[in-house]
Amino acid sequence: MNISLYDLTTYTDGLACGDSIRLELSVENSAVYFKFSGYFCDTAKKVSDYLESNCNGLNLEKLSVKLNKLSEEVLSNKDNLKHRSCAFAPISSLREALDKFMTDDMFQPGETANPLACDACVRVLPINWNVLPVKPLTKSPTRIHKRDNDDSEATLLRLGKCVLSENEQAEFAELLKNTKDINRIKKLRLVVPYFNNAFKYGIGLPGKLKSLAVKQIISMTATRLEITKIDEFITENGLSITAVKGTHTANLYPTGTFRTHMDYDYLASKQYDAFIMIDQLINVLGYKFISNGSVPYSYKVIKDDSGREVLTAHIHLEKIVQNRFQVIVDINFGGFPLGRTSIINIKKGNTVSLEEQVCITLSHVFKHGTVYVKDINDLFYLLNSRLDFSRLSELISKNDLDFLFAVVLVHLRKAYGYDVPVKIKNYLPLCHLLLNWPYSAKAQYSVQRLDNFFRCVKQFGLFRGFAEMNAQIRDCGQIASDAYATICPVLNTRVYLNPLVLFTSLNSLSELKSNPEYSQIKDSELYRYNDLLVTPNGVFLINSERQFSKSRIESDVNVILRQINAKPFTEYLMEARKDLWLY
Amino acid sequence: MEKIKSDFPFFRNHKDLVYLDSAATTFMPDCVIQRWTRYHSEIGVSTSRSKGFLGVLAEKELENARNVISDFFSASLYHTVFTKNATESLNLAAHTLEITAGDVILIGPYEHHSNLLVWERLALAKDAIVVALPVVDGAIIYDAFVGLTSLTIKVIAISIVSNIMGDTIDLRRLFKLYKTKETVVVLDITQAAAHNPPDLDAYNVDFVAVSAHKMYGPKNIGACFINKKTADTLTPFMLGGGMVWSATGRSTTWATGSAKFEAGTFDIGLVCAWAEACLFLSGLNIASVRKIENQLSLDLLRGLREIEHIDVLNGDVADSPIRIFDSPLIHPHDFETFLSRKGVIIRVGHMCSQNTLSILGKTALCRCSIGVYNNSEDMEKCLLALRVAGRGLL
Incomplete structure (x- = not known):
């Protein structure tokens, strides 16, 4: 097998001699297939070659017996003690992979936090090869009504505001003295807002909270240099890509206080520039897609403010620095998502104005099921x-953010004592009905629903819009895409992709243009071939919950690779480092 | 250097062997071996156990040796505490410090595992955080954490010379940027000891770790220099005989000075032998040794750069006689095997610093490190073997 259609990939690093062994393993009809790659010495190479030649295709039981026998032979060989660990490394690597394969979770589709929360930030949907049993996804769109933030959670959120009244400062000091629920504070992303308030108001912070905050601050500082490299690349190559959200707002925080963000968001106003950046990140800077973490690649078609269909994408890449800190880079193109059905229109170029940042941040306030006070x-x-x-x-006004802005504005007036000289449509009476926003998940959901309703009605008219809004709650739109049906058949419904093969450099796909077997996606360098999407960066499977045949997909990938004469590269994936997650 | 080589019994027994792994460990000259033998032939006992004439002699030998070692490193501000090696010294430092949740431990970018794992475990136990100075395009970014005004760097733990890169940390710059009254500084001077021993009084830091076996002394002995000002505030790391003044009252009273940290019986002969190694190095004139070693290192670098299948990885940064390289054609382990057959000993693998290799984007590499017994002929033999290793592969 030349492509990465393996069920499992493992890495063994750090053997004393410095061998680094990558093992890809696949099980079909009980037969085990595997391939070694990496960087290893002559002894390890000979053993791995032997295993590949003599053990591929054996069933699990026979392979296990054979590996045990080989292990004994290697370990009892007294003639070559020096190279014994090198000889043993491929054997133990294969044994560990088999153990891992036997104990891994079943296929489980991704799920969002609430029906209208961001559909890009979901857990990766593994490919459902026909060897794995399916655990069906049960969606419960009404569950949000059954559970809301309790009073104590609302209090926790409120005390994360960057402006606290005297009473709130006393309340905050009391909370810090007695709080035991550090995990909830962490989950609500309040750690650094609390650190800031403790600093600002001279209140002692419990050790655990201080530690978490310092970890986030140090992590962000240590990873910033990685981002500098990316920014320099963007500038040097004149790419129309700009950093948005946390990267900019962090600069506005007063000295001694921090705005941490674990991910760096970029928005490309030209699709091809995004591909150039992905190529640089993966092939030069060592970023990887993630397995068992956030979804690596997705597309969605949304109508912009002029009613034109726009293909948007979200690409998630990660890198670990110092074996301690996670650098997350999210690249969007087509526009920055605004709710489930809209995008924010910003001017093309590689800078975003402060006013545009306000719009992006505003939309981000309503992105998740819970409002994060940091936003x-x-x-x-x-x-x-x-x-x-x-x-x-x-x-x-242009982005139809009046309602959302009014919601925030009412809160800023009430809780931060701040007023803004911006004219907005008169949504204020409606806003006052949204009791407990932003500290109530129910209220947040109500805002999302209302906003979604306004947007759907504006885009599709009252009846179709109402139907679309309801469809969105069920996590699937119902209006067909005219322009991009080849990749996204339904408007406002995200399509998830899994990487299969990446190219060692940006690849021209012009060969595919005239080939009738490939469907070119409108206004793009993207081509569809059966279940696969070919991009200038690689070949991706257009995933869904249905089952795929491994041999069929493998055959299709090979057809594509021959057609475009691309150099494949399969070391683009790493297991999510959950031990480094700071939220 | 030829005369020096003859002082080492190892090289008299292995006349044609080229040894280029002095960054890992060095051999002992006759005087050092004889000093250990003499101690055990004439005295043999340990200290603090007897006021008889043997005990008094042992005490005298130990204190003389301690003074020689302390003088060698200009360490009058410190207690010279004997340990097994630098690793134990670093563990001693880490285990005696008061670390609390949220404290930041700043380490160097290219630390040996001995100055990394101990801090990582401490950080995990105390909810502190370890962070390394970052490297961008081969340059250490010293000021990466400047401006974090509401954070304090509690510990700076750093090797002044990397065992892989062979570069020297700019300590003065580092201290200027991050050292406050609350900062505890722990230095690992192991790789500098035989080539450019630092003036510890001038640094006036809290802890300094060093091993004797990297400077022509015996294995199994090292020291942790603990600043006298710091020492009194510390709780001892290892408990046992010799480090306690009274263990019968309600609370235990620790011994003072070095003794507080030297629990149990150790080999005074090793300390004497190490002191002899210090005298041996001083007698050679460190400055001229350094000059010769650096010249050999430059010759080696020049030769390595001329070999088509070899990539030198620390050509511009090393100021210590360490050269690292790899090859797109030959795995380091296979280089080692081949060179060993040709009578050239080098070091390969990750050299107990996977963190450093990760920065270099490698999992294994080759290292040649030079000692006082090396000469031009050694460099030529090594280069010739490396050239031959690539034949037929290009």
Whole structure:
């Protein structure tokens, strides 16, 4: 097998001689197939070659017996003690992979936190090869109504505001003295807002919280240099890509306080520039897609404010530095997602204005099932910076953000004592009905539903819009895409992709243009071939919960590789390092 | 250097062998071996156990040796605490420090596992955080963590010379950027000891770790220099005989000075032998040794660069006689095997610093490191063997 259609990939690093063994393993009809690659010495190479030649295709039982026998032979060989560990390494690597394969989880599709929460930030959907049993996904769109944030959670969130009244400061000090629920504070992303408030108001922070905050701050500082390399590449190559969200708002925080963000978001206004950046990240800077973590690649078609269909994408790459810190880079193109059905329109180029950042941050406040107070703090600092408020009003209106902005504004007035000189449509009475926003998940969901309703109605008219809104709650749109049906058959419904083969460099796909077996995606360098999407970076499986035949997919990938004469590269994937997750 | 080579019994027994792994361990000259033998032939006992004439002699020998070693490193501000090696010294430092949740432990980018794992475990236990100075395009970014005003760097633990890169850390710059009154500084001077021993009083840090066997002394002995100002505030790491003043009252009273940290019986002969190694190095004139070693290192670098199938990885940064390289054609382990058959000993693998190899984007590499017994002929033999190793592969 030349391509990465393996069920399992393992890495064995750090043997004393420095061997680094990569093993790909696949099981079909009880027969085990595997391939070694990596960097190893002559002894290890000979043993791995022997295993590949003599053990491929054996069933699990026979392979296990054979490996035990080989292990004994190697370990009892007294003639070559020096190279014994090298000889043993491929054997133990294969044994460990088999053990891992036998104990891995079943196929389990991804799921979002609430029906209208961000559909890009979901767990990766593994490919359902026909060898694995399917555990069906049960969606319960109404569960949000059954559970809301309790009062104590609302209090925790409230005390993360960057402006606390005197009473709240006393409440905060009391909370820090007695709090035991560190995990909940962590989950609500309040650790650094609490660190900031402790610093700002001179209140002692419990050790555990301080530790978590310092870890986030140090992690962000240590990884910033990696981001500098990316930014330099963007500038040197004149790419129309800009950093958005945390990268910018972090600069607005007062000295001694921090705005941590674990991921770096980029928005490409030209699709091809995104491919150039992905190539640089993977082939030069060592970033990888993630297994068992966030979904690596997805597409979605959304209508923009002029009613034109736009193909958007979200690509998630990661790198680990110092074996301690996770650098996450998210690349979007087509526009920055605004709810489930819209995108924010920003001007092309490699800079984003502060006013555009406000719009992006505003949409981000409503991205998840829970409102993270850090996002509201971001808005507070953004709105306190040197903004052109008339330009901001225009953008708010252009992106139909009036309602969301009004919701935030009511809160900022009430909780932060801040008013903003921006004209907005009069949604204020409606906002006052949203009791407990932003500290209630129910209220957040209500805002998302209402916003989604307004947007759907504007885009599709009252009846179709209402139907689409309901469809969105069930996590699947119902309006067919006209322009991009080849990749995304349904509007507002995200399509997830799994990488199969990456190219060692950016590849021209012009050969495919005239080939009738390939369908070119409109206005793009993307081609569909059966269940596969060919991009200038590699070949991806257009995934779904249905089963795929491994041999069929393998055959299709090989057809594509021959057609475009690309150099395949399969070391693009790494297991999610959950031990390094700071949220 | 030929005269020096003859002082080493190892090389008299292996006349044609080229040994280029002095960064891992060095051999002992006659005087060092004889010093150990003499101690055990004439005295043999340990200290603090007897006031008889043997005990007094042992005490005298130990204190003389301690003074010689302390003088060699200009360490009058420190207690010279004997340990098994630098690794134990670093463990001693880490286990005696008061670390609390959220403290930041700053380490160098190219630390040996001995100055990495101990801090990582401590950080895990105490909820502190370890962070290394980052490297961008081969340059250490010293000021990466400047500006984090509400954070304190509690510990700076750093090797002044990397066992892989052979570069020297700019300590003065580092201290200027991060050292506050609360910062505890732990230095690992192991790789500098035989080539460029630092003036420890000038640094005036809290802990310094060193091993004797990297500087022509015996194995199984090293020291942790603990600043006298710091020592009194520390709780001892190892408990047992010799380090306690009173263990019968309600609370235990620790011994003072070095004794507080030297639990149990150790081999005074090793300390004497190490002191002899210090005298041996001083007698050679360290400055001229350094000059010769650096010249050999440059010759080696020049030769390595001329070999088509070899990539030198620390050509521009090393200021210590260490050269690292690899080849797209030959795995380091196979280089080692081949060179060993040709009578050239080099070091390969990750050299107990996978973190450093990760920065270099490698999992294994080759290292040649030079000692006082090496000469131009050794470099030529090594280069010739490396050239031959690539024949037929190009």
